[in-house]
Amino acid sequence: MQVRTFLFFAMSLLAHSKSMAQGCSDAGVCTAGPIGQLATKSDSTGAKEPLHFARLQFSYAVGEQGIVIMQVVPEIGIGITDGFGLQLKVPYVSASGNLGDNSGIGDVIFTASYAFVKERDHNLTAIAGLRLPTGETSPQPLEQTSFGPDFKPLPMPYQPGLGTLDLLLGAQYRYKRWTTALAYQHVLDQGNENLFYHEAWDGDADALTYFESAYLERANDAVARVQYALPIGKFSIQPGLLAIYHLGLDSRLELDGTPDPWEMEPFVRRDVEGSDGLTLNLTAEARYDLSDSWSLEASFGSAVITREARPDGLTRAMVINLGVRFAF
Numbered sequence: 602m603q604v605r606t607f608l609f610f611a612m613s614l615l616a617h618s619k620s621m622a623q624g625c626s627d628a629g630v631c632t633a634g635p636i637g638q639l640a641t642k643s644d645s646t647g648a649k650e651p652l653h654f655a656r657l658q659f660s661y662a663v664g665e666q667g668i669v670i671m672q673v674v675p676e677i678g679i680g681i682t683d684g685f686g687l688q689l690k691v692p693y694v695s696a697s698g699n700l701g702d703n704s705g706i707g708d709v710i711f712t713a714s715y716a717f718v719k720e721r722d723h724n725l726t727a728i729a730g731l732r733l734p735t736g737e738t739s740p741q742p743l744e745q746t747s748f749g750p751d752f753k754p755l756p757m758p759y760q761p762g763l764g765t766l767d768l769l770l771g772a773q774y775r776y777k778r779w780t781t782a783l784a785y786q787h788v789l790d791q792g793n794e795n796l797f798y799h800e801a802w803d804g805d806a807d808a809l810t811y812f813e814s815a816y817l818e819r820a821n822d823a824v825a826r827v828q829y830a831l832p833i834g835k836f837s838i839q840p841g842l843l844a845i846y847h848l849g850l851d852s853r854l855e856l857d858g859t860p861d862p863w864e865m866e867p868f869v870r871r872d873v874e875g876s877d878g879l880t881l882n883l884t885a886e887a888r889y890d891l892s893d894s895w896s897l898e899a900s901f902g903s904a905v906i907t908r909e910a911r912p913d914g915l916t917r918a919m920v921i922n923l924g925v926r927f928a929f
Contacts, residue, residue: 627902628915630769630786631824631843634688634712634728637782639830639839639888639898640775651894651928652680658898658924664758665916666810668698672707674924684716694736694761699807700753707736707761712769728771728784736762739794754796756811757914764793765819778831780839784824791818800856812912813853815868819913820849820877828884835890843882843902851876851912875909888926898924 631637640650660672674692681687692707712730719726740755771784798815802808828841850872857867886900903919 627843627845628763628786628819628822628913629708629710629732629767630771630784630822631826631845633710633730633769633771633784634686634714635726636728636771636773636784637826637828637841637843637884637886637900639837639886640724640780652683652686654678654926654928656898656924656926658922660920660922662920663918664696664698664914665812665911665918666698666758666807668696668758670758670917671695684719686714688712688714688730692761696759696761698759700755700805700811701759703737703740703755703759703761705737705761708763709733709735710769722777724773724775726773728769728773730769732763732765732767732769732786734762734764734766734790734792736760736764738762738764738792739796753802753805753808754798756797756808757793757795757814757817757912758811758916760795760914763819763913764791764795766790766792771824778829780826780828780830780841782824782826786822786824788819788821793817793819798854798856812873812910812914813855814912814914815854816870817851817853817873817912818870819851820847822847826884828886837888839886841884841886843884845880845882847877847880847908849877850874851910853912873910873912876912878908879906880904880908881906894928896926896928898922898926 656676658674660674662670664670672692672694674690676688676690678686678688690710694707695704710730710732712728714726714728716724716726718724738760740760766789768787768789771782773780773782793816795814795817798813799809823846826841826843828839830837830839852870852872854868855871857869882902882904884902889897891897900922
């Protein structure tokens with residue numbers, strides 16, 4: 602009965618998500634390390650948590666203009682001590698939409714976490730880490746193999762990586778069933794090489810609906826989230842709110858407007874108006890414990906408030922994740 606309840610919950614999230622608005626905009630820190638995760642065995646309803654875990658997660662998301670973005674994300678967590686641990690995620694990303702298809706290894710996320718307080722009823726954990734620019738940042742349709750007069754670069758929703766080297770910092774506090782977290786994502790190095798601008802597509806109506814993103818440089822993000830866990834035997838659900846505030850304006854290269862054919866660089870860097878501000882998401886995580894070591898997991902996110910401009914390609918109409926976790 603409880604397995605059927607878990608599967609029904611996961612399918613309900615998928616059906617409900619189709620009616621939600623655009624949002625999410627998570628560049629990585631929102632789920633870095635233990636942030637946003639359901640407590641496993643160390644909450645007020647269970648025994649001591651194992652030190653190590655391995656997780657395999659499948660993600661299905663709908664981005665802007667109906668792009669389908671799928672990820673397979675293997676993750677490993679190693680407990681060095683009872684309070685200190687290391688986590689590593691290596692996603693494989695595939696995007697398919699009305700301008701083409703693209704896939705590849707995404708940006709690797711490496712974090713370290715330390716539990717300053719680790720008690721049955723409350724827990725305080727700090728997180729520090731990096732998002733490494735291992736994903737491709739100059740995507741083109743798979744049928745294109747080189748630059749030329751017909752070269753049509755894809756917008757950022759199609760690329761596996763952001764191109765930035767980011768510092769991830771955060772703290773999470775849990776008191777009984779309530780969990781709150783604050784986090785910050787700081788761009789250390791801008792390395793995005795996306796080349797998408799409308800003129801390259803020669804007036805294509807579909808291409809004009811995407812945000813231009815030529816050599817986009819992202820601003821930093823601040824994150825706050827609150828969640829409440831509801832354990833029901835071996836099944837647990839954790840609804841919550843996730844707020845992401847983009848702290849400044851992104852910038853990109855744009856055509857000068859009056860380019861001189863004799864100039865070598867008819868592009869100028871301009872701020873993207875409306876790219877700063879708040880995204881507020883509804884979230885939910887769920888877990889069903891198959892045994893002391895194995896569990897099934899599901900999560901969902903969709904936004905109720907979004908930024909006006911989202912050229913970084915992180916817009917999602919919804920995100921749903923399904924996975925399996927092995928603790929040891």
